[in-house]
Amino acid sequence: MDRLIYTAMTGAKHLLEQQTTTSHNLANATTNGFKAQLDSFRAVPVISEGLPTRAFVVDATVGTDFSAGGIQQTGRDLDLAIQGKGWLVVQGEDGVEKMTRHGSMKINENGVLQTQNGLQVVGEGGPITIPPEMTIAIAKDGTVSAIPMGSRPNAVQVIGRLKLVNPPENNIVRGDDGLFKTKDGVIPDADPAVNVINGALELSNVNVAEAMVNMINLARQFEMQMKLLTNAENNETKASQILTLS
Structure with a gap:
């Protein structure tokens, strides 16, 4: 019984x-x-x-x-979607590097590139700071470029490159904050094979x-x-x- x-x-x-x-x-x-x-x-x-x-x-x-979600075109310069496998690295509230697929970003009052939740976006060389009065463009490989407003397109200034990684999925766990991390807590180096789509966002799967x-x-x-x-x-x-x- x-x-x-x-x-x-x-x-x-x-x-x-x-x-x-x-x-x-x-x-x-x-x-x-x-x-x-x-x-x-x-x-x-x-x-x-x-x-x-x-x-x-x-x-x-x-x-x-x-599995990847659908891609929604937004036309916004600070939106990006990961194409295929890969992750965008951000700095969590605890100061530790973590991963996300949510690519909607903004520029704070100090010109630092952040997510919409206020988390700092990590670049391969550290934080990415955008000079004032600049138009932003993000290339397929994650390179962030800026063009002075009113200037010709050939006056491009490379600001930095987003840290895009692609660790094995069996080594990825979801944290309590909704962000992802590796089981050992160490985010790998940038993977040049990870590509992004500018002006678009990935939908939920x-x-x-x-x-x-x-x-x-x-x-x-x-x-x-x-x-x-x-x-x-x-x-x-x-x-x-x-x-x-x-």
Whole structure:
């Protein structure tokens, strides 16, 4: 009897947690550069002094769906989308280099290139500072150039180059701040093979229809686990009645 209770109870608990993950993915369906989180279940035996006859369910986070999202043209000079594999390196709030696919940037009051959230964009030679009264252009390889307003296009001044990296996906983890990092915390050197598309942003890779269907399936599975608990309670009540009569 208690074997059924262990399985149903922990299954219902972690189904709720998986619903939270699905809800989080749906909430970020319109967030540029967002990568969907993936979960799965696994059975873990209950360690006790008796025989290992009982198990409970654990919701194991498999990782992240790294498939590319769609590309939306914005025409904005400070927007970029990573073409294919690769990441844009930014400096997190804790001062550590981290990775993102969200390429919407701005220039702060000091002329430093930042993300829309105020995180400093990392260049291969350090921070990228934009001189005032300049028109910005970002090349395919991440080179940031500036043209003085009112000047001819041939008066181009190279400001720096964005740090674009491409570590193995099995070495990438998502942080609590939504940014990505390597498992050892060390961001690799720039990869010249990573290209960007200027004037565009990558959309979220969350499939809204698939996520909605998943939420419905999870709700039905939760109801099934609760019915199992109810059946276990009814069986225990009937067993107690029989033992009382005997």
